[in-house]
Amino acid sequence: MADTATQSKSGARLTRRALIAGASASGLGAALAAPALAQKLIDLGLPGGPSLRPMEPAFPGKRDMIVQRIRPPLLEAPMDAFREGLITPNDRMFVRWNWDMPTAVKAAEHRVAVGGAVKAPVSLTLDDIAAAGEHVEVVAINQCAGNGRGLSEPRVTGTQWGNGAMGCAKWTGVRLKDVLAKAGVKEGATRVRFAGLDVPLTDGAPQFIKSIPMDIAMRDDVLVAWGMNGEALPLLHGYPLRIVVPGWFSTYWVKMLSTIEVLTGEDDSYYVAKSYRIPARPITPEEKDFDTVSITTMPPRAFITSHADGGVVARGKPVTLEGIAMGGDAALAKVDLVGDGWEVPCTLGPDEGPYAFRRWSVTIPQVAQDLANIGVRAANATGAVQPEALNWNPSGYARNVIERITLRAQ
Amino acid sequence: MRNPAIILAPMFAVMLAGCDSQPQVTFTDVSITLPDDPIDLPEGPGRDAVVENCTACHSPSTMLQQPRVSREKWESIAKKMIEVYKAPVDEAAIPAIAGYMVAVQEADAEAQRP
Numbered sequence: 001m002a003d004t005a006t007q008s009k010s011g012a013r014l015t016r017r018a019l020i021a022g023a024s025a026s027g028l029g030a031a032l033a034a035p036a037l038a039q040k041l042i043d044l045g046l047p048g049g050p051s052l053r054p055m056e057p058a059f060p061g062k063r064d065m066i067v068q069r070i071r072p073p074l075l076e077a078p079m080d081a082f083r084e085g086l087i088t089p090n091d092r093m094f095v096r097w098n099w100d101m102p103t104a105v106k107a108a109e110h111r112v113a114v115g116g117a118v119k120a121p122v123s124l125t126l127d128d129i130a131a132a133g134e135h136v137e138v139v140a141i142n143q144c145a146g147n148g149r150g151l152s153e154p155r156v157t158g159t160q161w162g163n164g165a166m167g168c169a170k171w172t173g174v175r176l177k178d179v180l181a182k183a184g185v186k187e188g189a190t191r192v193r194f195a196g197l198d199v200p201l202t203d204g205a206p207q208f209i210k211s212i213p214m215d216i217a218m219r220d221d222v223l224v225a226w227g228m229n230g231e232a233l234p235l236l237h238g239y240p241l242r243i244v245v246p247g248w249f250s251t252y253w254v255k256m257l258s259t260i261e262v263l264t265g266e267d268d269s270y271y272v273a274k275s276y277r278i279p280a281r282p283i284t285p286e287e288k289d290f291d292t293v294s295i296t297t298m299p300p301r302a303f304i305t306s307h308a309d310g311g312v313v314a315r316g317k318p319v320t321l322e323g324i325a326m327g328g329d330a331a332l333a334k335v336d337l338v339g340d341g342w343e344v345p346c347t348l349g350p351d352e353g354p355y356a357f358r359r360w361s362v363t364i365p366q367v368a369q370d371l372a373n374i375g376v377r378a379a380n381a382t383g384a385v386q387p388e389a390l391n392w393n394p395s396g397y398a399r400n401v402i403e404r405i406t407l408r409a410q
Numbered sequence: 411m412r413n414p415a416i417i418l419a420p421m422f423a424v425m426l427a428g429c430d431s432q433p434q435v436t437f438t439d440v441s442i443t444l445p446d447d448p449i450d451l452p453e454g455p456g457r458d459a460v461v462e463n464c465t466a467c468h469s470p471s472t473m474l475q476q477p478r479v480s481r482e483k484w485e486s487i488a489k490k491m492i493e494v495y496k497a498p499v500d501e502a503a504i505p506a507i508a509g510y511m512v513a514v515q516e517a518d519a520e521a522q523r524p
Binding site: 046048049050053054057058059060061067068069070071073074103104105106107108110126127130134135150155156157159160200201202203204205206226227232235236239240270274 | 432433435437438439440441442443444445446447466467469471472474475476477478479483487494495496497498518519522
């Protein structure tokens with residue numbers, strides 16, 4: 001037994017060494033440079049680097065994902081995942097776990113405890129949840145609060161995401177308020193807090209629990225969901241149940257839901273009171289003393305998906321640019337292609353609801369010169385518009401600066 | 411004789427359930443196998459301190475992907491792991507951990523210079 005373990009360990013080590021040689025350009029130093037093995041790498045264009053990321057190892061139920069971390073998994077979708085349609089397939093949806101996740105769930109044993117400020121605490125089976133109310137479908141974007149953090153300038157530490165920590169899916173479940181009704185919310189309830197099966201790696205570390213205000217919890221489109229694009233929620237996305245809060249960053253979309261707790265005061269738990277917070281006012285990178293607020297709703301964003309930075313377009317010919325856009329916590333109102341001192345409105349594609357991606361396209365009749373520093377700018381129904389300059393914050397949250405690329409005319 | 415309404419009521423409930431054709435949701439047991447972490451840490455002074463204190467929780471890949479930051483920032487990150495995440499990090503090892511991260515990032519920046 002011990003021998004086998006040792007052998008497999010040294011075997012694994014050899015494999016790791018081999019891969020280090022292959023990945024030397026990804027940030028392991030010149031001393032380790034060796035003939036490159038065929039490791040598939042992608043350049044995320046992170047300013048100052050390290051910018052190359054492996055597209056392996058493969059994860060179950062996933063294909064062509066950027067591996068930002070293996071344990072607990074952090075997988076990012078390359079931008080080509082967004083080139084067609086509005087729905088991100090389950091095998092291209094980004095994955096983010098704060099703590100180690102269980103790799104097995106026994107359906108008959110799973111329970112969701114509903115407690116706290118309720119009339120009668122209950123422990124619900126999965127069938128109880130499915131029978132708690134009308135089955136509801138919502139098309140909504142799931143986006144990490146730190147999406148695009150790796151593009152921050154000056155750079156900040158944390159998961160160095162490009163812009164692929166997002167995706168749009170059709171979620172199926174019951175309304176959270178119908179599940180809460182099973183226990184009966186008491187007078188004076190202020191927030192609803194969620195916990196999942198993922199637990200800290202170290203004793204005494206804060207559990208990943210998150211809460212939303214009562215008025216958000218009671219919304220008709222806030223779900224306890226088991227379905228993702230018509231399939232059972234994959235384990236990497238929180239099987240058997242996850243919270244869905246359309247318009248809010250996915251930090252609140254607690255996965256492998258096991259506890260629902262009604263609060264009567266503020267939530268002083270770590271991931272609400274101390275983490276996932278942004279400055280209450282715009283700051284400079286030098287500032288250290290400022291108040292913070294929780295990161296909650298998403299701002300509008302838009303991306304060009306038909307062309308990548310540095311791409312080539314035919315001089316003298318028309319070119320059609322396409323991409324995706326989102327309104328964030330309100331419907332998308334408008335997308336403009338913007339350049340240096342000019343802007344052109346884009347045509348919007350099918351509307352799958354205020355919280356879904358929407359495709360846009362625009363045709364430039366004749367390309368006269370390089371399309372330098374072009375970008376797309378989304379505005380939503382509340383009047384929120386993507387800014388020209390990054391709203392820098394020390395944790396790299398809620399990036400929504402206009403993303404710019406240059407296309408060469410040839 | 412019983413009031414017909416009392417008999418009708420449960421029948422009505424059954425009919426409602428029949429008409430209320432919500433798709434049946436079936437939950438099954440699910441398990442997956444996650445891949446091993448294939449990337450190790452390059453040699454260098456302080457590597458042992460990093461292996462002993464950091465790799466239990468952190469994939470080496472994540473550490474090596476961080477942007478270049480100062481020695482002080484690495485020291486404050488290590489302290490945060492102790493204070494916030496209750497990580498069993500030996501406080502005496504923090505200078506060696508920070509030194510290793512700074513050296514690895516410096517070597518990487520050198521390698522990237524044309």
